[in-house]
Amino acid sequence: MTTPILHHYDLSPFAEKVRTALGHKGVVWASVETPVWPPRPHTVPLTAGYRRIPVLQFGADIYCDTALILDELDRRYPDKPLYPTEQRGAIMAFARWADMAGFMPAATLTTSIIGDGVPAEFIADRIAFMHHDFSRTASMKTAPLDRQRVASLIDLLAQMLSDGRPFLFGERLTAADLAAWHPLWFARSNGGAAIEALLPFDNLSDWMGRIAAIGHGQHSAMAPTDALSVARDAQPIATTGVRDTDPSGLAEGDPVLVIADEANDPIRGTLVAADTRELVIAHVTGAAGTVHVHLPRLGFSAVRDEDA
Ligand SMILES: N[C@@H](CCC(=O)N[C@@H](CS)C(=O)NCC(=O)O)C(=O)O
Missing domain, CATH: 3.40.30.110 (Glutaredoxin)
Structure with missing residues (x-):
């Protein structure tokens, strides 16, 4: 193969x-x-x-x-399967929404904390490419909004997991979990104690831990x-x-x-x-x-x- x-x-x-x-x-x-x-x-x-x-x-x-x-x-x-047949449409739609709801707010909230360490070339490139300014100064301006955006994503995920299910759509990991998780993984791995203080990650600790434990396999x-x-x-x-x-x-x-x-x-x-x-x-x-x-x-x- x-x-x-x-x-x-x-x-x-x-x-x-x-x-x-x-x-x-x-x-x-x-x-x-x-x-x-x-x-x-x-x-x-x-x-x-x-x-x-x-x-x-x-x-x-x-x-x-x-x-x-x-x-x-x-x-x-x-x-x-990451898109199990019986839930394919719902998972596709949820994952697409979660990717978009999570990625930019979580990344920008993180650069509001660590932005001074981000290379100037990166900031200039992303302004030109996606018209988004990841400098610390610009990120700080939208941080109050980004914090609410990420917190509302976390709250929704916590509601979905509140019946004790291990993953968002049930017993098995799907694309929905990976899409909702990767922006939070980024914020948590790079934002340190400051991001932990801003967001209710504790509500998702077991779920995040289960996904992180999967690792990257043999490569x-x-x-x-x-x-x-x-x-x-x-x-x-x-x-x-x-x-x-x-x-x-x-x-x-x-x-x-x-x-x-x-x-x-x-x-x-x-x-x-x-x-x-x-x-x-x-x-x-x-x-x-x-x-x-x-x-x-x-x-x-x-x-x-x-x-x-
Ligand atoms: N919808 C795309 C989004 C991918 C995306 O935005 N990736 C970021 C990196 S995490 C990116 O390409 N940033 C610009 C770059 O690296 O050139 C996907 O699901 O693959």
Whole structure:
């Protein structure tokens, strides 16, 4: 079986979501460390412009966005499903909401405490990319709001767990737990005593401890150039093509621009497949040959690329 290669950096909460998913499923994986801010010369050839971290590579197939990455892990490793069939829709929707409700408020509340130690290059990059200022001064201004946002997320999670269930949707860990947990993991690991004093983490201690105990499973470091060679030496997996009834109105072979709901650089390629689950575009690169870039339908839409 093809070894998954995770392109990520240690501090990334969304990457922690995937590292823990890999640990939970007991999948052996390879780890390519990316810089925390661009340039990322070894990631760019693989992603057709998709800029966020993490991305998961299987040979010449690149999966973007953690919602799809976890779904693809379920498809390839069906044991311990993260989206169990009977709760799939509810978990998808909850996880997407929790990712968005938690990530920016928890990150910004944390930089309101540790922001003076954050490199100026990081702050400038994120202002340019997502129009968000993570400097301590700016973060302090929104801290009263961010504290309430994160506290209300924590309160909701505590209500869901109040009947003694080990995980949010019942007896087993799902994508919902990982999505709600990773922003809290980031705040708690980086915010120290100051963040503990601001937020009612105690209400979630057992649940957070259960997830943290999963760990990241067996993995080893891979050089970024080796990941490019893996892509070059592989063929993308077969796809089912584009449905005639696809709501995009696009057809296989069309040049497309994929637009993300959240800030992202333009994503461009040739449409290869589109179904209810994913958009797949072919991207031709010198360094990695032809790769297929997979993006989830939820949160991403494609239009014909008039500039192609
Ligand atoms: N919806 C995306 C969000 C990913 C995301 O925002 N990741 C952050 C890092 S935790 C990021 O890419 N920040 C900008 C960067 O690293 O370039 C997902 O689920 O994967």
